[in-house]
Amino acid sequence: MERRTFITTALAGTACIALGVNYCSSDYIAVNKGLDDKHRLLFSVLVPVFLDGALPDVATLKRDAINRTLDAIEHTISILPQDSQAELEQLLGMLEGRLGLLILTGSVTPLMMRNQSELIDMLQSWRTSYLDMMVTAYQGLRELVMASYYSSPEHWSRLHYAKPSFLEDRP
Amino acid sequence: MAIEDPIVTGLDSGWAHINAAQLSESQTLEADVVIVGSGAGGGVAAEILTQAGLSVIIVEGGPLKSSSNFNMEERRAYPDLYQQAAGMKTADKAIGIFQGRAVGGSTTVNWTTSIRTPEPALEYWSQSKSVEGLSRAELDPWFEKMEQRLNISKWAYEPNRNNQALKQGCEQLGWQHTVIKRNVKGCWNTGYCGMGCPVNAKQSMLVTTIPAALEAGATLVSQAKVMKLEHHNDKVFAVKAQAVDDNMKPLAIEVMFKAKHYILAAGAIHTPTIMLRSKLPDPHEIIGKRTFLHPTLLSGAVFSDPINGHSGAPQSIYSDEFVWQNGADGELGYKLEVPPIHPILIASKTIGYGKSHAELMEKFNQLQVTIALVRDGYHENSQGGQVKLTENGFALDYPLTDAFWRAARRAFASMAELQFAAGAQQVLPISEGMPYLSSWNEAKKAINEMELAPLKTVVASAHVMGGCPFGEDPKVSMVNSFGESHYFENLSVMDGSIFPTSLGANPQLSIYGITARNATRLAEKLTA
Numbered sequence: 001m002e003r004r005t006f007i008t009t010a011l012a013g014t015a016c017i018a019l020g021v022n023y024c025s026s027d028y029i030a031v032n033k034g035l036d037d038k039h040r041l042l043f044s045v046l047v048p049v050f051l052d053g054a055l056p057d058v059a060t061l062k063r064d065a066i067n068r069t070l071d072a073i074e075h076t077i078s079i080l081p082q083d084s085q086a087e088l089e090q091l092l093g094m095l096e097g098r099l100g101l102l103i104l105t106g107s108v109t110p111l112m113m114r115n116q117s118e119l120i121d122m123l124q125s126w127r128t129s130y131l132d133m134m135v136t137a138y139q140g141l142r143e144l145v146m147a148s149y150y151s152s153p154e155h156w157s158r159l160h161y162a163k164p165s166f167l168e169d170r171p
Numbered sequence: 172m173a174i175e176d177p178i179v180t181g182l183d184s185g186w187a188h189i190n191a192a193q194l195s196e197s198q199t200l201e202a203d204v205v206i207v208g209s210g211a212g213g214g215v216a217a218e219i220l221t222q223a224g225l226s227v228i229i230v231e232g233g234p235l236k237s238s239s240n241f242n243m244e245e246r247r248a249y250p251d252l253y254q255q256a257a258g259m260k261t262a263d264k265a266i267g268i269f270q271g272r273a274v275g276g277s278t279t280v281n282w283t284t285s286i287r288t289p290e291p292a293l294e295y296w297s298q299s300k301s302v303e304g305l306s307r308a309e310l311d312p313w314f315e316k317m318e319q320r321l322n323i324s325k326w327a328y329e330p331n332r333n334n335q336a337l338k339q340g341c342e343q344l345g346w347q348h349t350v351i352k353r354n355v356k357g358c359w360n361t362g363y364c365g366m367g368c369p370v371n372a373k374q375s376m377l378v379t380t381i382p383a384a385l386e387a388g389a390t391l392v393s394q395a396k397v398m399k400l401e402h403h404n405d406k407v408f409a410v411k412a413q414a415v416d417d418n419m420k421p422l423a424i425e426v427m428f429k430a431k432h433y434i435l436a437a438g439a440i441h442t443p444t445i446m447l448r449s450k451l452p453d454p455h456e457i458i459g460k461r462t463f464l465h466p467t468l469l470s471g472a473v474f475s476d477p478i479n480g481h482s483g484a485p486q487s488i489y490s491d492e493f494v495w496q497n498g499a500d501g502e503l504g505y506k507l508e509v510p511p512i513h514p515i516l517i518a519s520k521t522i523g524y525g526k527s528h529a530e531l532m533e534k535f536n537q538l539q540v541t542i543a544l545v546r547d548g549y550h551e552n553s554q555g556g557q558v559k560l561t562e563n564g565f566a567l568d569y570p571l572t573d574a575f576w577r578a579a580r581r582a583f584a585s586m587a588e589l590q591f592a593a594g595a596q597q598v599l600p601i602s603e604g605m606p607y608l609s610s611w612n613e614a615k616k617a618i619n620e621m622e623l624a625p626l627k628t629v630v631a632s633a634h635v636m637g638g639c640p641f642g643e644d645p646k647v648s649m650v651n652s653f654g655e656s657h658y659f660e661n662l663s664v665m666d667g668s669i670f671p672t673s674l675g676a677n678p679q680l681s682i683y684g685i686t687a688r689n690a691t692r693l694a695e696k697l698t699a
Contacts, residue, residue, distance in 0.1 A: 053529030072246070079250050079418045082563045084258065123524060127603070135626045136264045143258070143519045146528075150514035151246035159514060159535040161481060163243045164361055167174070167369055 038074045039092045043145070045111045047073075049119045050145040054158065065155055072148035088144070091137050104137065174370050177378055178237035186385040188235060191395035191414035197425040202226040202390065203697065205410055205430040207397045207445065210276020211682035212666035213436035214376025215317070216690040217384040223694035227389040228428055229381065230412055232396040232419070232441070233273035237377065241367035245515040248366035250418075252280050254440075261556065261569040265625035266466055267520070268567075269633040270438060272419075273367075274393055275377030277438070278679060281633070282364050282485040282511065283353040283373055285323040286676040287314045287684065295499040295549060300671035301644035303652045310684055317683040321354040321374040328360060331483025333509045336474070336539045338488045340589035346492040353484065354679070362482045362511055395426050397441075399449040400433065400662070407433045407662050432661045432697060435639075436686075439463075439668040443558045443638035444565045446649075452658045455646050458639060459558035463673035464569060464632035465544040468579050469510075469520060470586035471531075472539040472595035473607070479536050480512030493585055494546055494675045503550055503578035505543040506675060507585065512540055520629055521601055531599075541590060543582035548637065548672030550574050555673075558638055571630065576623045579630075583621070587614035602628040634678050639668035647671070654689040665689055 047069050048055065048062075056062045077088060094100025098108040105122050114122070126138035149155055156162060182188055189200075203225040206213045213229060221227050236251050249257035254272040261268070271277030288310065296302035317323070330338060330350075341348035354374040364373055371378050385391060395412040396419070402408065410433060414424035435442045443459035451458065490507040497504060510516070517538070521531055531538075547553045556569030587598045591611040598608045604622055608614040641664075642648030645657045654669055656662040665686045667678050674681055 050524040051529070052525040054532055076256070079256050080258070081255050081419065083561065084255065120525065132263065132626060139264065139626065142524055145524075146518040147258075147515050150518045151244075153244070156514055158529075159532055161514060161535055164363075167242070 038077075039096070040070050040074070042092060042095055042111065043070055043073050045114075045119070046141060047145055047149070049116065049123060050142060051149055052116075054149070065149075065152075068152050068154060069145070069149045072151050073144060076144060076148050076151075088140060091140065104134070174238055176237050176239040177371060177382060178235065179239060181382055181385060186382075187388070187390040188385070189390065189392045190235065191392055191412065191424060191426050192416050192422060194414060194424045194426070197427070199427040199429065200228055200390065200392070201429045202228040203430060204228075204432045204434060205230060205428040206434045206436055207410060208276060208436035208438060208441070208666060209274045209376060209381055209391070210271060210436065210438060210666065211278050211376065211679050212686045213434070214275065214278065214380040214384075215683050215686040216434055216436060216665050216693075217389055218380035219687065219690040220694050220697075221384045221387040221389045223698050225694065225697055227384060228430070229384065229389060229391045230395050230397055230410065230426075230428060231274050231391065231393045232415065232437070233271070233393065234417060235274045235391070235393040236279075236367065238367070238369055238371050241363075241369045243361070243363040243366055243369055245366060245513055248280070249515070252367055262566040263568075263625060265571060266464060266569055266630045266632055268464065268635060269631070270440065270635055273377075274381060274391065275375045278375035279367055279377045280365050281375075281677075281679060283355055284486045284489070284508070284677040285318070285321070285352045285354050285680040287311070288681040289495070289675050291495050291499045292672065292674050292676075296642070296671050300640065300647060301642035302671065303643050305652060305685070310688065313684040313688045314680060317680065317687050318352070321379060321683065322356040323352050323354045323374075323680065325350050325352050326484055326487040328484070330487040331362070331480070331485075332476070332478045333480040333512065333539055334484075334486065334488040336472070336478070336590065336593040336595075337490065337507065337509050337541060340593035341488075341490050341492070343592035344589065346490050346589070348488055348490045348492075351487050351489055353487070358484065360483050362485055364485055365511055365513070365516075392426060396421070397437065397445055399445065400451070402449065402451065402659060405658065405660050407659050430661075432663065432693065434693075435662070435664045435668075436666040438666050439635040439638050439670075440558055440565065440567060442664060442666055442668040444560065446639065447558070447560050453649070457647070457649050460638065461548065461554060461640065461671070462556040462558055462567060462569065462638045463548045463634075463636040463670070464556065465506075465634040465636075465673050466547060466569075466571065466575060467545065467631045467633070468505075468543045468582050468586070469601040469629055469631065470541045470543075470583060470590060471521070471599040471601060472541070472590035472593075473534050473537050473597040473599070474539055474594060475537070475596055477536050478512075478539045480509070480538060480540060485509075485511035490589075493581070500549040500551070503545050503547065503553055503574055504675065505545045505578055505582045505585070507589065508542050508544065510540055510542055512538060520631060522603055522629060539590065539593075539595065541586045543579075543586055544634070545575060545578050545582065546673055546675040547575070555637055571625050579623050579628065580618060580621070584615060584618045587611065587618060634667075634673070636667045636670040636673050636678060639664050640671040641669040642671060653692050654686075655693075663689070663693060
């Protein structure tokens with residue numbers, strides 16, 4: 001369903017690309033917001049790339065870890081201050097829209113239709129961009145994904161870490 | 172094991188606490204003194220003023236959380252106890268800032284390091300910033316008083332392995348190092364100070380001065396975000412606060428406070444923000460300017476033996492080898508310390524993703540981290556940042572200058588040299604493009620050539636200072652050396668915002684000592 005929404009998106013005029021990010025940021029043209037207002041689809045594509053090698057190897061455990069991370073991301077976004085939340089929504093909205101994708105990635109192909117190496121190339125181009133906007137987009141998403149993933153005690157086994165257990169009355 | 176929660180016990184015994192989020196209608200409260208903020212400044216002031224027989228209301232924007240809430244997990248501590256869930260950043264996002272936001276302020280979450288204000292800082296303030304009466308000799312009795320009050324003493328146990336590496340490196344290289352004094356009583360040495368002490372050993376404001384003030388009849392109002400001071404001529408006549416929910420979202424309840432005297436102690440970001448929102452007179456345009464951060468660089472090191480940086484007192488050794496090396500206003504100096512190492516903290520303050528990130532995290536327990544806190548605010552090319560109002564709050568602009576980057580390069584080199592001297596197998600300066608380095612010789616060359624830039628180099632801060640400096644000359648200060656406003660007869664400022672420069676040392680004891688002095692003087696005036 002979501003994939004179809006991506007594909008059947010109407011084309012917006014290209015004139016506003018030249019006007020830059022802010023003008024285009026509020027449009028939300030690709031994903032039906034009613035179906036995915038928490039950006040889970042978008043993050044379900046990004047999380048495995050950011051956390052490649054850190055996620056569990058076993059498929060079912062990996063799926064559970066991704067789902068927990070998506071829940072944590074949703075929670076993290078909900079507690080961000082108003083300004084940060086607005087900035088993040090702007091970025092996520094762009095990544096879910098063709099126009100925004102074109103501006104940020106140079107291609108209108110929806111992220112979920114890109115393969116792992118294309119997604120790595122995308123993150124790498126943001127990370128090393130000479131435009132601060134791209135670098136902050138990369139860092140903002142990275143920090144959100146990392147903080148959300150490592151918030152779950154279930155995800156600490158590869159770290160060989162657990163919190164002390166002397167206070168069992170405080171789950 | 173069940174640990175008694177002194178806050179729960181105190182509330183049960185009848186302490187006056189109002190959670191503004193639970194009020195059903197707007198209210199006005201009155202007292203002799205209203206204190207905005209409950210951190211190092213507000214807490215100490217509250218205790219001293221109540222002991223002098225004055226009625227006191229403490230207004231805190233954050234929630235009242237206590238040991239039964241502290242479960243040693245970052246996912247709970249950061250949203251509950253830190254500004255912006257520990258994700259606060261400067262306007263260009265180049266510096267991440269950790270600042271407390273709960274009853275007890277940053278003292279609830281700091282790492283307990285307690286250092287008297289360094290003499291070169293006090294001398295500089297006296298000579299260049301018109302601060303009077305704050306020589307070390309004059310301040311030492313106040314530091315002694317607060318050290319006794321908060322059980323501040325030299326850490327008598329072995330440093331944890333993370334701090335031990337810092338010590339060993341210093342010993343090998345003949346660098347100055349000091350065993351840290353900590354404000355703890357019966358510390359369990361677990362390493363979770365940054366998430367709220369789970370066993371009430373840390374002598375934060377939350378378990379010391381604020382309970383003492385409440386016991387003596389003070390009122391605590393939490394989740395009440397102060398929006399502005401109402402003022403006319405040379406008098407403040409009210410403080411207006413808005414109730415906020417658990418996520419700091421505003422509620423439709425307003426609480427008004429009226430007092431004979433008002434104290435701003437909301438920290439070096441929020442005190443200036445409140446002043447700016449209140450449009451206080453500021454003829455020399457000082458408010459919110461010269462905000463200092465001790466901008467901090469990180470250097471990771473992989474050791475062959477377990478470091479377990481999450482375990483044990485987080486800070487027990489520091490090195491001042493490079494802090495004042497070039498004089499107060501010469502090239503920027505830096506203090507060497509170590510941070511605790513916890514999963515979210517380390518994952519978010521390192522760089523990269525995918526395989527390289529996974530490889531780093533697999534070394535989690537072998538990872539030693541050294542930090543260099545750069546002493547800002549003295550050199551002419553280090554004038555700090557500026558707090559500005561935005562539509563929904565504030566922004567802190569903090570340009571990282573050439574002088575800072577020169578210090579950063581020296582600091583990365585010092586940290587790598589130290590870590591190799593302590594036996595590190597590899598060193599990883601936390602900056603884009605830097606590989607794992609395998610020897611001091613390799614590191615020296617790579618660091619000399621490394622690209623340093625905002626957003627490429629990880630820079631963090633846990634110390635916010637300045638923005639409302641003290642001094643006798645109104646051209647360079649907002650309040651006098653006792654923290655009393657130059658413009659309002661019933662307004663004082665008692666927090667880290669009064670520092671005219673950074674300190675070159677972790678700030679809590681400076682705030683405790685100077686507040687003790689200034690609040691004692693205020694109590695004398697108000698009870699005369």
